[in-house]
Amino acid sequence: MPVLKPLVKADIRALYRLRVRSDQETFVGPNGLTMAQAPFEPGSEIFGIWEGETAVGLLAIIDFSHPQADLQDGDDPNSLYIWRLLIDADHQKRGYGTLALNHAKKMMHDKSLPALYIAAVDKAGSAIPLYEREGFCRTGRIVEGETELIWRP
Numbered sequence: 252m253p254v255l256k257p258l259v260k261a262d263i264r265a266l267y268r269l270r271v272r273s274d275q276e277t278f279v280g281p282n283g284l285t286m287a288q289a290p291f292e293p294g295s296e297i298f299g300i301w302e303g304e305t306a307v308g309l310l311a312i313i314d315f316s317h318p319q320a321d322l323q324d325g326d327d328p329n330s331l332y333i334w335r336l337l338i339d340a341d342h343q344k345r346g347y348g349t350l351a352l353n354h355a356k357k358m359m360h361d362k363s364l365p366a367l368y369i370a371a372v373d374k375a376g377s378a379i380p381l382y383e384r385e386g387f388c389r390t391g392r393i394v395e396g397e398t399e400l401i402w403r404p
Contacts (some may be wrong), residue, residue, distance in 0.1 A: 252375065253300060253301065253302045253307070253346075253347060253350055254300075254301050255298040255299070255300050255310060255350070255351065255354045256299050256301060257297070257298055258286065258289075258296075258297040258298065258299060261297050262306065262361055263286060264388035265299070265306035266282050266299050266306050266309050267282055267283045267286065268306070269282055269306060269307070269308065269309065269332075269337060269339040270339060270340055271337060271338070271339070271340055271343075271402045272340045273331035275376060277370065278372045278374075278376075278377055278378070279335055279336070279337050280335055281318075281337075282309045282335075282337055283396050285297065285311050285335045285336040285337075285346075286335070289311065289377060292313055292321065292334070292350055293317050293318075293320050293321060293359050294313050294314035294315065294316070294317025294319070295311060295312065295313045295314075295334065296311070296313075296314070297309065297310070297311045297312075298310045298311075298312075298316065298351075298354065300338070300343065300347050300350065300351055302342070302347075305396065306339070306395065307334070307338060307339050307345075308337055308338040308339060308342065308347050308348075308351060309336070309337045310324070310333070310334065310335070310336050310355065311333075311334040311335040311336070311350040312331055312332065312334060312352060312355055312358060313331070313332045313333055313334045314332075314362065314364075315327060315328050315329070315330045315331065315332055315368075316328060316329055316330070316331075316362070316364060318323075320328065323394070325392060325394075327368065329364055329365060329366070330364055330365070330366040330367060330368055331355060331358060331359045331362065331364055331366075331367050331368070332367075332368045332369070333351075333352070333367065333368065333369040335364070336351055336352075336369070336378070338351075348378065348381055349381070349385060352381075352385050352402075353385075355367055356402065356404075359364060359402075360404070365403060366401055366402070366403050367387075367401070367402040367403075368390075368399060368401050368402075369382055369387060369399075369400050369402075370394045370395070370397035370398060370399045370400070371397055371398055371400070372396070372397055372398075373397070373398040379398065379400070382400050383400070385402070386402050387400035387401060387402045388400060388401055388402075
């Protein structure tokens with residue numbers, strides 16, 4: 252049964268080694284970069300996605316309601332933002348992305364926040380169709396070259 256666990260030191264190497272397919276490399280930053288940036292992103296949390304003892308993905312969240320969150324123009328200060336979601340190439344299309352999205356939705360609910368955002372490159376092969384199947388809708392906003400989507404219960 253897959254689970255999401257908060258990042259701990261012992262898991263860094265396993266999560267660092269995860270990679271997307273070569274044709275997806277421009278869609279998401281590598282896990283090493285995410286783990287290195289996290290201490291400088293107030294309100295960020297990182298979760299490893301595990302199938303037993305095997306690391307299969309990483310989910311990074313930023314709580315935009317955090318008092319020191321580094322908000323950009325147009326960011327919703329009463330929301331969660333899925334900063335990075337990476338599922339290893341060998342483990343894609345097995346439901347791990349949906350599991351991660353549901354985890355983020357639960358976090359949003361538990362924090363009593365009204366919205367969950369994500370942004371993705373809008374090109375063939377991106378995860379936008381997955382996000383839309385999971386109830387995310389395009390906002391019409393482009394953030395750093397990526398299409399922003401929102402989920403509200």
